[in-house]
Amino acid sequence: GEETINLTAISGYPPPATWVGSLVDAYMPAVDAALAKTGNYKINWNKGISGQIVKPRGELEGVETGIGDLGVIVTAFHADKVPLYDVSFKTPFTSDDIALISRTTQKMVDTFPQYNQTWLNEFNQVPLAPTGAVDNYMLWSAKPISDLGQVKGLKVGAAGPNLPWVLAIGAAGVQTNLADAYNSLSTGIYEAMIVWRQGAGAFKLCEPAPFAFDATLGGVNGFSLNVNRDVWDSLPEEVQKALQASTSAWVEENVKRVNGGAKWGLARCEKEFGTKVTKASTAQRNAWAKALPPLGKQWAEQRNKAGQPGTEILKAWMDEMRANNQPIARQWDRE
Amino acid sequence: MTGFEIGIISIIAMLLLIYIGMHVPVVLALISFVGVWIIKGNVKIAISLLWISAAKTVADFLFGVIPLFVLMGLLVSTAGMGRDTYDIAQNALRRVRGGLGMATVIANAIFAAITGVSIASATVFTRISVPEMLRYGYKGRFAVGTVAGSSVLGMLIPPSILLIIFALIAEESVGDLFIAGIGPGVLLTFCFCVLIAIMAYGFPGVVAEPGALDQHMDQKKMPSGELFAKTYPIVILVLVVLGGIYAGLYTPTEAGAAGAFVAFLFALMRKQITPRKLWDVLVETGHITATLLFLIIAASMYSRMLGISGLPTELGNVIGEMNASFAQLMILYVVILIILGTIIDSVSIMLIAVPLFLVVLAPFNIDLVWFGVVTVIAVEIGLLTPPLGLAVYVIKSTLVQKDISLADIFIGAAPFALVMLFVLILVMIFPEIPLALVDLKRSFR
């Protein structure tokens, strides 16, 4: 007969967030379909999303403690707990191919056991797969920017991990979040912001900041889909396999939505607010990249000190990017 | 047990325990703890739920507004500015029956332009209006009811935490939502005043002791010098808080600190504050903050427990299978918000219900700004309804007159909740009420 298993999936974010939407719309049906093949098990999904069970940033501890059986952890928020996922933030100007970024992060997880060990031993959870968050960050501003010199002294809003990118070229960085962005840009708390196209469109940030300066800052990995370790151990092998194998559906759909969102966001901005994108010249892009501190090296050294293979991961990451002919402006691992 | 069963049983237990006098946050935490223990069959997870809510619910910059706006409110009243706002409104309405009540409503509408949280309005006006109304022979129940009712303006007239949170969930522009809040806010202010007039002329016994209502009618018009002296600090405070937000000096969250600082300066200038008084204000701020945050955390435990029970998912499935018309869905939506409003806090309600209905309503191509305003008004009704009515609890915890009971406040607030329902229906039927100003702004593009 068929056995029903109750699973509660958690996220602090609602379905419009690509990583949640693709979890509900692609991952869960994929798991259901995989299990339907034999008919031995059926999952009764409780969609504990939209902050019903944990607030944003609470997913890691939610899965750790078993309040949720599985959930999407926003690794970008937990640089203190899972710093190895941070490598993409420390290597800007490298790649805007989010599918590649997702794949490469998976490769790092497969190659370096430290990724899994941290999750298993410190946070009581089993990681199934990582995926990307942002395809390409751009600098959106109220007045057109065509030259790096114009950023000097400019008040630029950015999320914490992006802040060092603009501080390096003389901006007065203001740490911010999407919630405050529209208001802050409209009123001039800051005059520009580092944000991606989908975000700019969805929150109409291009209304107060219609000019985008695209230096191909690149994208980042952001998420890991994890299962509580005790729950994982209690699941039948067939279910484990289905949960693991279906992650490709989640990753693919998320990548598709991020890329589609970027296109949609830019189109909305162009149509409704006359957005103009200024592409940085190669010289400008290189100059910006060069102005940054050696973020990759600093990160690798810190990881080394903590007994993790920082230098190796950084090199493996950049090797993968080079092997895929990415527009690399700075060889972060060769400094 | 299904989510629905757990929901119903927990509500009954909650009503009973609150009624017999257990501390409200303890009730919510206890029910959540037991609930999760039963659902998961694992006490460790129940313990984790308590801890994670306790540690994570309010650890957010947004919650900084609570101590800061409460502090501003108390400093404003220490400096005598709240009373001044009230005096001005009251003097202007001195020839009107029930004028003190209307003054409370209008002063609240003005104060709403400074604060983003209704709890702050409720705190300030409990201290300012209630003693004044009692002094003139108004009934306690009416006085606290008026304060409770008009405090909801704090989150309808911008800035507003609820509108910001809606914007986040629905990915709408905060600016448009703020502007959309103005029309319904003004309409609600007007309707509250009409309600008070009807009560004062039609049912004077409900409002005040016999003969008390007309006492203040012989009051003289305020001399213009006094009027100016009382007006300018408020104008400055509004400029600092609202002007600061719109002129780009700071975010709504930071406005609380700036406003508190300016109120502090005014209190110093007017020699209304001594170190001792400042200390009392700070300790009071601490107590109110702790009371509220504890409640918010406990309410969050409860809504997380419901999430674990699967109630929202079940609800979503049922609605998805209904095949209802747009009007039916909107009515169902509002009814669900109001029912949830009786037992959980505003923010949790929005987080549970909005994403659910955004999916269901997607085929109808609705204006999300209008939808946001409808949501916020419906959710705010919950501030006034028992058993969990946050505005009412705030008033109870701020009130000096301990002989006014929680039940008195709920009863006093009931007519105001009904008027909110009326305005909500108007806004649903006439989307122009919120959208007219938004369209005007959009036309300038």
Next chain:
Amino acid sequence: MAPRLPLSAIIGILDVLRRVFDWIVLVSNAVASGWIFILMLLITLDITLRFVFNSPLSGVTEIVEISIVTILYLQLAHTLKVGRITRSDALYGRVLIKWPPIGNILGILFHLAGVGLMVAIVIGGWPKWLQAYHGGHFVGNTGVFTFPEWPQRLALVVGCTLLGIQFFLAIVDNIRGLFGRAPLEHEEAVDVEVAAIEETER
């Protein structure tokens, strides 16, 4: 056999402990209250620096986040002590007057629930503060501003412990009440309510 302490000595020790506890609750309340004022000044300073000198303070966001939790947990015990935790005490107050034994037994159950929940939170929170401490967890962003996470986690444990003890003291008072003794604590809200009821019923 160890010599038995006279009862009066035990009561004396308990009394001293209680006074020490009251003092701790008062101090933690004072720290949290002062902190709110400092927070206001800090944010105002940040705004001023950003606007006038174009150079914001870094880390204010994180400091506010940390402060909210810390302020809350340092205040809770005192807030309970002065009777400010929300409750609907109309019925309870009346029962306490008319049928003191029933009222006090109810009170014991209410406060016992408080003690139990605080014990649960402390059990849940203890390993988490150690984890944050030993794992070097922090809030903020490397290269911008970081602050260790463990102090706020510890504040939660300490605050809930104090609140648990405060609930326990309320039980002691209810037990005293069962034997017709006056309470040691003053649950102000209930007291006033009781006074008001006595007034109306006289």
